[in-house]
Amino acid sequence: MKRFLTTLLCCVLLSALGTAQAQEGQGVTLSGSLQTDMLFPEVDTLIGTPDHYDANFLSNTFLDLTLSSQYVTAGARLELLNNPLPGFESAYAGAGIPHFYVTGRYKMVELTVGDFYEQFGSGFILRSYEDRPLAIDNALxxxxxxxxxxxxIRIKALGGMQRKYWNFNSSNGFGFDYSKGAVMGADLELSFEEWIPQMMENDYRLLFGASYVSKYEPETDIYFGGxxxxxxxxxxxxxxxADFRINFSKGGWNVLAEYAYKANDPSFDNGYIYKPGSAVMLSASYSQRGMSFLVQAKRSDNMSFRSSRSQSGSAAFxxxxxxxxxxxxxxxxxxxPYATQPDGEWAFQAEARYNFKRGTPLGGKYGTNTRITASYIHSLDKEWIRGVGGVYQGTDGYTSKFFGFGDDMYYLDVNVEISKKLHRTFQFTAMYMYQIYNQTVVEGHMHESNFAGAKPGDxxxxxxxxxxxxxxxISKVxxxxxxxxxxxxQDRGQWVYALYELSLFHDLMIEISDMYNIDETKQHYYKASVAYSWGAHRVQVAYGRTRAGYNCSGGVCRYVPASKGLTVSYNVNF
Amino acid sequence: MSMLKHFIISLCAVVAFAACEVIPEGERSEPVVVGETRRVVLLEEFTGVRCTNCPSAARIAHDLLAEYPDNLVVVGMHGTNTGTYGEPFEGEQDFRISEVNEYFLAVGGTPTQGYPCGMVNRAVSDNAIDPDGILLNYDVWATEVVRALLVPPVADLYIERVDDASLPDSVVKVAVSVESLEAIDHQVSLVVELVEDGIIGSQVDDGVTNPNYEHNHVLRTVVNGTWGESVTMPEVGQTSTPREFEITIRDPWVKDNCSVVAYIYNSETRGDVMQAAILPLGEASTH
Structure with missing residues (x-):
């Protein structure tokens, strides 16, 4: 704890120095951010916390520093995760500087050496990114x-080793451990409107993109019985x-079609089958002032693509x-929340927004915003193949008709939302949602409900x-x-939630909330917090209970266990 | 334009270098032969009745047992460490025991660790879920079992039934002895357990609850304490004096379906199982 506070103090002083340095017109500027989230955990077995914690103090702390000049940018990140917040995999714990880079740019060329993030197209074959709440950092x-x-014309070529937690140790200080695999790739994007003036003049845009990614991983001994x-x-x-995409837009219209193919990739995710993977997506949208809509469909089949074939969990994608x-x-x-299933799914999504203008019967004095969204996700139709010894390993696994639907619905979500201002000081938002969630598929198990009137099911x-x-x-309140x-x-039955938030003088925010399970546990998940912002700084202090559940973003989820205690968060950008 | 041409050529070079290997059918696997060995490997699986993928892992363990019936001991461990995987179904037996929680935590298990997972000889592996860890996904159990079988044992274990007319029917007595095959330079501990096969009950299997699933190798009790007891290894080529253990068969366990499992491990690392043995209670001895 003492070492942590000392390091944190150094980070704060550094951020203060950076704030002083970050002035326009300087040849070199220092910028960055500091983010720290701390928890002083308490045992509360009524909500399912562990019956003891190995440390009295848990924290995730990140300090990013960037030095920028006209031609060169260099950056590094310090991570202090010796005792991370609850729910992170044990390999996530560690401390050091796992991310650093130097980028040089001159005329048409930019070269980055070190750690970097990149995405090709929609990410079907390459997306390295950082998402701290999900403990994802698969930088190359x-x-x-x-x-x-x-x-x-935009061309990219890249190659490197993928980060998997702290795979940089005393025998592998720079992280170039080839026994753990490597990723190489290239991407080409062509924007036709840049060459055809008539297209630009008439607001037509046409983009063609093609990408290729290859991963190398030494062969290991994988046996199977039969x-x-x-x-x-x-x-x-x-x-x-490989990935190919076409994106066409005209005014408010936009259409995207994308196809990706992956060659045989036997792995833990797919049960060591040799079936190639594929993904196809079609998306159309229209937007103009006051209205927009989106419809899209996606079919993905066996598209889990990791740099480590035996990996499970959220790492090494x-x-x-x-x-x-x-x-x-x-x-x-x-x-x-739904987590995208890497072994395959059919997914559909639609959204429509409309603003009834003010002065109209449905718009009233200030206007009315409406939104309808729907998502539907279903399993693929698969006919399994047995091979040597009567098992699937070593075979193509299954055949799957393109338009075939399997037996399992994975997710359905229909919701309607209305937002309306009734007075210059008062507005409301009302939402109704109907949802079907396949708990066995998404979470790996079904909760056996235990309350009167329960109808347990997947x-x-x-x-x-x-x-x-x-x-x-008034403006300040x-x-x-x-x-x-x-x-x-199903699951634990009915829930009710209430929240009250008071903000004062644009800087101070006080919030209290409570979530209560009516049917099964009858537990309250209360929380009170105070947050204060000044300049680029923000600090929040909270106390209360957190329910066990899933934290999801972009279809990727992390299980968060129940916890209780005092949390302190501080962040600053400079 | 010359620069453009150079860059496109470079791009093609990258693509060419980034090769793709397609393995045709018929070339995707080859048979493996493990010769005769005295080695008996311990495979311990963390499992649960509501764990939808656990039966798939159990089938892999079963295949391995069929392949190596005399060289593999499987123990199915039900604990409370990860959410609701082990919650018993209403009116059915609760297989969970507290010792499993201790084993799970000792090998780095966390509340977010998914089931099933397992350990082969509680040995560190580069195939582990965490780098240089012990917990393994079930896809590598066969790999790790074969690797372990290829290593000659440094010791051997023997279990014998002891007939004692003074004991009630519900109590069985066994004698366990160890033999040193090579010199051992670390502390050794012995653990004695009871497992049961053939328990019919509910199990979630690939999303479907099967009410008539046959649970096997269920760890019922650890006889001599969670981490066992220290043993003094005899001289090389010698066998120790047998230690006797009395085991109470509690209701609803079925004695005829039970087996005694014993294993010795490195006390200093709390892992690295050196040898294992299993004696079905219907048999007299493991010799």
């Missing part, structure tokens, strides 16, 4: 070359994947399959109603209240 350590040789005895798999050391379910921010609407069917009120009597109700006969 190597080199990336970006070239814009001519207007409308009636014919033990077999050793002959594993491919190079696995390649080379790609990321876009989420086709809406990420909800209201507490009860986010209780059952599918959790919920009706959710939400009302949010915002009242701002604002109040917000939420009331939410979730009704279901």
């Amino acid at each position: 350590r190597g080199a990336r070359l970006s070239v814009n040789p001519y207007k409308g 009636v014919d005895g033990l077999q050793r798999l002959n594993l491919p050391e190079f696995v390649g994947a 080379i790609n990321n399959l876009p989420a086709f379910s809406m990420t909800h921010t209201y507490a009860l609407a986010a209780m059952y 599918l959790v069917k919920s009706n959710i109603a939400i009302l949010e009120l915002v009242y701002k009597p 604002g109040m917000r209240a939420e009331v939410q109700y979730l009704h279901t006969k």
